[in-house]
Amino acid sequence: MRKKTKKNKHFSINQRSFHFNDYLETNQKLKNKNQKLISDDRIYILFFSFVSLILVFSLKITLVSIQKTDFSKTKNSSTHFVSARKDIVDRNGELLARNIQTYHAGIRSNLVKDKKKFLVNVKLLFPELDTENIKNKLSKTKYFYLKRRLTSEEKHKLWILGEKSVEFDPYQSRIYPQAKLFSHILGQIDNDNYGISGVEKFFDRELRSETNDKPIMLSLDSNLQFLIKSELSKSLDIFKAKGAAGLLMNAQNGEVLSLVSLPDYNINMRNKITHKKFNNKITNGIFELGSIFKTFTIALALEEKIVEPETLIKNIPNKVKCSSIHDISDMKKFPSTLSVEDILIRSSNVGTLFIARKIGEKSYKNFLKKMNLTNRINFELDEVARPLKFKWEKCKLETVSFGRGITTTPLQAAAGYASLINGGNLIHPTILKKNKKEKTQRVVSKETSKKIQKILRKVVTDKEGTASLADVFGYNVSGKTGTSQYYEDKDKSMNTFISFFTSNKKKYVLLVMLDDPQIAYDLVYDYRGLKIKGFRNEAGWNVVYSAGKIIEKIGPILAINNNQFDSNYVVKKTN
DSSP: OHHHHHHHHHHHHHHHHHHHHHHHHHHHHHHHHHHHHHHHHHHHHHHHHHHHHHHHHHHHHHHHHHHHHHHHHHHHHHHHHHHHOOOEEOTTOOEEEEEEEEEEEEEEGGGOSOHHHHHHHHHHHOTTSOHHHHHHHHHHOSEEEEEEEEOHHHHHHHHTTTOTTEEEEEEEEEEOTTTTTTHHHHOOBOTTSOBOSHHHHHTHHHHTOSSOOOOEEBSOOHHHHHHHHHHHHHHHHHTTOSEEEEEEEETTTOBEEEEEEESOOOGGGOOOOOOGGGSOHHHHOOBOOGGGGHHHHHHHHHHTTSOOTTOEEOOOOSEEEOSSSOEEEOSSOOOSOEEHHHHHHHTOHHHHHHHHHHHOHHHHHHHHHHTTOSSOOOOSOSOOOOOOOOOOOTTHHHHHHTTSSOOBOHHHHHHHHHHHHTTSBOOOOBSBOOOSOOOOOBOSOHHHHHHHHHHHHHHHHSTTOSOGGGOOTTSOOEEEEEEEEOSSOTTOEEEEEEEEEEETTEEEEEEEEEESOOOOTTOEEEETTEEEEOOOOSGGGTHHHHHHHHHHHHHHHHTSOOTTSOTTOOOOOOO
């Protein structure tokens, strides 16, 4: 047993020794192999980690780059277009619209340390801002604009606060130095500096063009615009009218020298004007202009040799039953026999319809169409209304002949008058300054044009005429009045006077409108050498009075020859 034990022990030892050495050798090999594997794995891990980091980093750079590109593209798109947006000037080079460098004040909400203090400072600097709204944005929005289009002074005040959350985003802003003066004409732009109304919209592509920086020159005259607006504003007060409008046009070439519609608004405020009271009455308003249309009726009758100015229309009743529902009458009692020119001078409705019947419906319709009185007129504004359509039913010819039952825009009516008194050439009104004459269509003969001018002059000078208050010395003022009632309220009226006068051998058409004027009881008129107070509310006692005052003011300016002005004049832009 003992020997066996020893033998076994020895064997066990030897065996153990054998296994242990083998294990050591094997383990060492495994260890070396594992170390190599580990080493390789580490290399692979490091390699892949490195590659991954590079990929992640590259991806981040790419994303940031894309974000930046998009942001800058969006940001620069507006800046780019704005910087290319040209000036707008009047016919004398007076600046009407220009881009200037401004800033948007952006806020990083997470960088605002003391929100209460921040809001107090904002309230002090910009009391017009809604601090409650800003407070909500601070808690819900990462980035927002505190205020857009900061002035240099506003930017400086905000900057000296030392608020790290404030960022100033450069922005090209559109300014209008004349503020309200041309609001209905120039229009507005949106926040991306695209034109949304007026000249800004109609010429948007050209204003953003990069081919040259030559400004768009309008036919308007700032001095005339100011004077006409001033006189119309006075008339609003004198006659307690709800609105007023004025249009001055060169009768030879259709250049609009002034276009005023009241009330107006400051286009620098960037408000979206939607209320109907701010409507452009001259281009976008459609009205029954009343007796204004009698001139067209008489002109057509003269042109077709149906009558002459001295032709007597006999047996004119004071009232005509046109249909079972239509009675046509005169506001005053006139003699039963009137000459054609007396019918226009005294403004007889019944006398005019008698002449219209001689003309006939077909000829009358064609004439109105040729004069551009029934279709939408072409003009460099989108805000141009289309006259209401109507059917030529029974009595329509008769009512249309004296301006009832037909609508048109004041712009069309003024252009029609210009066509009649300029020798008979059709006028296409324009808001752009013209540098050369254009061929036009003839609508009436020179002979007819001369006859109409003489009659309209008598409307002002004759004792029976309705426009004597516009007889301004030295300008040979002529014209026709029109008084029309509102459909919805017969007690309210739209009073109109379309006149023409001569200054420096040029003919000008002046249209003046007053919306629902009242009797000016305290106004003292100089009427045919007499001093009398206001007691009537027809056009002859309000719009004619206003037109006379306007002509007195603008006549001397129009007498100055501006043709020597360099049409290539360019306003130098400032940074």
